Amino acid sequence: MAKESSNGDQHTITRPPPTPSPLRFSKFFQANLRILVTGGAGFIGSHLVDKLMENEKHEVIAVDNYFTGSKDNLKKWIGHPRFELIRHDVTQPLLVEVDQIYHLACPASPIFYKYNPVKTIKTNVIGTLNMLGLAKRVGARILLTSTSEVYGDPLEHPQKEEYWGNVNPIGVRSCYDEGKRVAETLMFDYHRQHGIEIRIARIFNTYGPRMNIDDGRVVSNFIAQAIRGESLTVQAPGTQTRSFCYVSDMVDGLIRLMGGDHTGPINIGNPGEFTMMELAETVKELVDPTVQVKIVENTPDDPRQRKPDIAKAKGLLGWEPKITLREGLPLMEDDFRQRLAVPKKQNN
Template sequence: MSAILVTGGAGFLGSHLCDRLIERGDDVICVDNFFTGRKQNIQHLIGHPQFELVRHDIVHPLYLECDQIYNLACPASPVAYQYNAIKTIKTSTVGMVNVLGLAKRCRARILHASTSEVYGDPEVHPQTEDYWGHVNPLGPRSCYDEGKRVAESLCMNYHLAHDLEVRLIRIFNTYGPRMDPNDGRVISNFITQALRGEPLTIYGDGSQTRSFCYVDDLIAGMMKLMDNDEHTGPFNIGNPVENSMLELAEKVLAETQSKSELKNLELPADDPKQRCPNIEKARTLLGWEPKVPLETGLKSTVAYYREQLGV
């Protein structure tokens, strides 16, 4: 049994991670400031003898004892991270320093949840971990992109300077139950619009692609990386199967049996045209690859949103 700290533990990914760790027998300390995290995501864990909830913002120092740290604290959807861009940057910089300082004091292994956004609007496809990226440092997404890039640099420098055990994961588009219906990402947008009978908003001509990884697969990859004793990373964790936005819209309409039409809007600034991980490194060194097809994952996600929206 280990004492494991999960920052951002009431969020979409963090709450699923808390579940898996507790199922395994670990003691979990969930830290969240509830900016985007939701109490309903962890309500079923309140009162569990292996679960502790701490309301705290990692921009301020945190003092506790733990064996491992999963750092998932940061708004992840464009709507959320652009709402308060300075706060987003501080979470990935000041907050990262605070969490690394805690790991150093406790001699805890730390896994940092980075993102495919470090690749920006990529000129290399699919993206491999040795690609340095194509990021606009002054654009509307830079608070998140550049914040996450600095966070990776901080992790590696703590690793080199203090021999801290660091693990870096670059998360590609992930979906599933507990994703906030209003978080502004494409799968949540499409499903909620379809269930409400509203037009599905397609930005640009819909030819841009994304790869979608079901949450259970993502959490399995994250835990495999944390529990390996050899590799620091970074590791791409995502699904290498690409879908255009038009293809995704068709799949959502089929699963929801909605009659919604498509509505084209202007493409947002710096929106990547392609986003797809090369996961050979994770396959080879971690023995991980996704197992849940998009159609299967959409079925459980749609069921969750039907319950949430009451439709």
């Protein structure tokens, strides 16, 4: 049986999806949807859990090894009858009965994914294989949170989903960007070979409350530095660009992608593009105009520019971001001030 994929593109399915068990089949119509979120104790994962739990017809299972995530992010759900938290490493097989899988587990900040690159690539490859095996066994739909880093240091700008990327296969970032590229390949191979229902989101830089204060990513670094009265560390040359998406917009995009008819990959991100120097100046203006900005050394293979083309997300999912950077940064500042116990000065 050959059928076109839901995107109407060249991806051919060779087998129909596995039939859900009779109990789960009836549940689709009568009872709760059981949803697994891997990496559920992390930054995006915990916001996604919050949103999924708002629907009383959802049961949510969060799985995490707490490498970069924390139980604290999920504390309001622990003990809730529709919620379950499992300490588990996705590089090991997982046996649960679920209807949907949001597969987020993977360290995302460059300083963390470079800390143990072999573990990062195992998480991307073996972790994704395990979650696809689970999806195959139970007939669940699975969504992978891939990344704009699959475009590497892009030679096309803005980046469309059709662009194949410019990625260093042996660099210090490869455990992450090549790891996610293999994860995407595995998703499509399971889709074509076994008929698994897949969804792939290519996420562009996302920020918001609950990021680790010492996460190392640029927005969390600048906000924490400005609150502490330290210099903002702009990595040279400072003209490199990124496009920043607020976390509630991201979660909305992921849920629409999971619920829709399109496999993706689909870019989910905010097309507003800023140089790192512009970002530093904006944080300085909003948080503390007296802090200094200093140029520090950069790390190898840092992409020079990044901006999503979101025509597919708009057209196929009816999604576009709502929160601008100037609206999102103060929401993150409030959260960081609370956690750092540094109230805003009256004259700021």
